[in-house]
Each structure stands twice: as C-alpha cells, then as structure tokens.
Amino acid sequence: MHPPPSLTYGFIALTLLTAWWFYRLTGSRAVVGIGFVFWLAVHGVLAYRGFYGVTDTLPPRLALVMGPMLVLALATGFSSLGKTLRADLNLTHIHYFHGIRILVEVVFLHGLFTAGLVAEVVTYTGQNIDLLAGITGPLVGLLVFRQGWLSPTYAIVWNFVGMVSLGWTVSRAVLSAPSPYQQYGFEQPTLAIFYFPFIWLPALVAPLMVWAHCLALGRLLRP
Template identity: 25%
Template sequence: MEDIPSYVAATFIAIVIAVLGFLYYAISAATPGKKSITPSLVITLIVGWIFFICVQTFNGYFTNLSGFPRLPLMVCFTLAAIAILFVWPRTRAILMEMPITTLHYIHIVRVPVEMVLWWLAVSRAIPMDMTFEGSNLDIISGISAPFAAVFMVGAQSKSRIGAIIWNVIALALLINIVNMAVGYMPYYYTPTGGQSANLGVFYFPYVLLPTVIVPTIFFSHLVSLYQLIFKKDQLQF
C-alpha cells in the first residue's frame, strides 16, 4: 500500500467528508428546529463508528485473514443498523421526511469513488475488474445522479416511476460491484493470471468504503424507494 500516491487517500477522505455533509443536511432538513440534536447525534455516532473502524485497521484486525471474515462482519453490523432505522417507528418517520433530492445528489460521490478504485487498481491494490475498465458500471449511477435529482425528483420536474426505475437500476449496479468486491477478497480468491486480490479495502482509509460509503449509498437508495413507493403526498425536496 506504500506505492499508492498520497492524493488517492486525500481524495477518498474528501469523499467521506462529503458523504457526512450530505447526511447531516438531509437529517437536519428532516428534523427542523433549533433545539433538535438529532443531526449532531447521528453524525457523532457515525464518526465514532469511523474511529472504531480506523483503530481496528491500524491494529491489523482486518489484515488478519485467519478465522472468520472480519471485514464482512463489520459490514453486516452497518446493515443491521440500517434495518433498525426502518423498523423503529420514530426513525422511520424521520426517514420519510428526508429531502429526496439530497438523497439523489449524494450519489454524485460515486464518480470520484470510481476514480479512487481505478487508482487502486493501477497500484495493484484491487483487481482491474472492479473498475470502470472492467465489469464495474457503477460510475453510470454517479454521472446520472444529478439528472435524476433535477428531472425525476426535482421541485419543478417530477417522475415518480422514472425515479423508482433509476433507483432500482443504480441499486443493481451497486450490488454488482459489491458482489465482485466480496468475491475478490482474499478470503475467497487466490490471484491468478496477473489479477490482483481485493486487498486495498483492508487498509486505511479505504476500509471506510465497505464500512461507511457503500452502506450510506445503499441507505440512500432504500430511503428514496421507501418515499417514492409509500409517500403519497408531496415529496420533501
């Protein structure tokens, strides 16, 4: 990992900060009021989770490949937390009020994420098949996100069916790259034919891709679809 240029890590850290900014704005809009501590509380919890993941990374917890798959286990914890948000009525009500345009604009970060993946592949930290030069088409979601935000859920132009279709397709592209990423992890894959294993995500700061960035993107799709399907009145922009 020493051969990866420093600007790659800097770019990725900027992506993490941008994602936190999108989340803070969306939660703030869903919980208006000067006395609401919900946005700060949520971001504090996420930052705490990031700190925990980083500490475990520096301690070599994830690079110890013996025993159970440790990194996928951390991802399962985040998915369980997301599931709880949809089960608990109080948080479900907040999800319903999150501005749907913000939930679409957040997917713009998928473009720089794909650039980071390509840089990692060039440095042989991940397989090239996980980039837009291979079988990963997720960059399409990032490029099309602003158009979906403006023309499908925008304040002046709306298409509920179009937004549902876009979210389903973009979610499928996300699942595709996640499936590849898991398949190329050293738990399950032995490099052959010059193809690298997916090792980059076991190190800081790229460990935050499967543990923070991807779950947040997944969460944004779920909340958007939840609103588009079940919110019959005017959507919150």
C-alpha cells in the first residue's frame, strides 16, 4: 500500500490532535493519556507488521481494534465508572470536538479513495453521511450550550443521530473491506484501514467520536 506521503503524515497529525483534544476534554487525566499512547503503539506495530492484512479469519481481526474502545465508551458514558469524566465535561467543547469528522471525511477518506485505497461507498460521494455530523456538531455546541438558543433536547437527539451516522459509516467500511462478509467495493475495496497509520481510524479516531457521544448523553440524561 502506497498512499501519498501528505495523507500519511497528515493522518498521523490528525490522530494525535484527536487524542490530545479528547484528553483535554476529559480533564487531562494521566491514565487517559497513557492509555492512548499504549493503544496507538500496539495497533500501530501490529498494522505495520501486517497483522490486520490477514482478512480471512473469523471473527475478523478488525474486531480486536474497535471492540474494547466501544465497550469502554459505553461503560464510562452510561455507568458510574465514568461519573468523574462526565462531571468535568464541557458540553460546549465536546460538541465542537465532532468538527474533526469534517477533516476525516473531506480530506482523508476522499483522498484515500482518490488514491485507490478505500471504496467510494465510505466517502461523502458514496453512502457516507457522517460529514453532516461533523458540520452540525459544532452548531449544536454553539446554539444549545454556548448561546442557549435551543433546549438540551436538541443535543440529546443530535447525539443519538450522530451515533447512528457513525455506525452506518463504520459498517460501510467493514463491508467494503476484503473479508468473508464483503458486500461493497469489489472493484476497489477498502484496504487502508488495515495498515499503518490508517489503522488508527478504527482504533482510536472513530471510537473517540462514539465516546464523546456517550459522555455527552450520559451527562445530559443523568445530570
């Protein structure tokens, strides 16, 4: 796999920015920062060595990437395990955080599609609607929590819809990648997410968006 260097180095920078921003949003706890470094290192090394390039296993090895982070997001978002994280959460800034999805969709996924490394179905010109979440997330933060022009109910609905949008996007990526479950992208499958550094998209960037949704909903539904 040979993506343009600008996409490779740019995505490394985006991942580090996403991790740092979320780290700041959750109160700069050392355990969060150490966990992110460990998680990125493990999956980065495995991807670099071609571990995820083996796509005929059941269950798919990609499940090892997203599963633990999604469980952590749900646990800390809706249970007492995340009580401290939710208490310190700035609801305005956690919605601004979703603006990162604009860069993911417009710059990186579309750039990888142009380079022949992801299927069109996972881009905004295909079936990916997550760009809308990236655009509207900061607006929710501004209109609901910064200006107070809209009620928090709008934020609750938006977060549920945003999670559905992200789940739809992830499912398109998984189903367009080479595997026994592939349904899309047979002429140009999604390959980039199996390799370094783009493994960090399903390993950290996308799960952090889910985590942000869960923390916001946990705060709004269990004040």
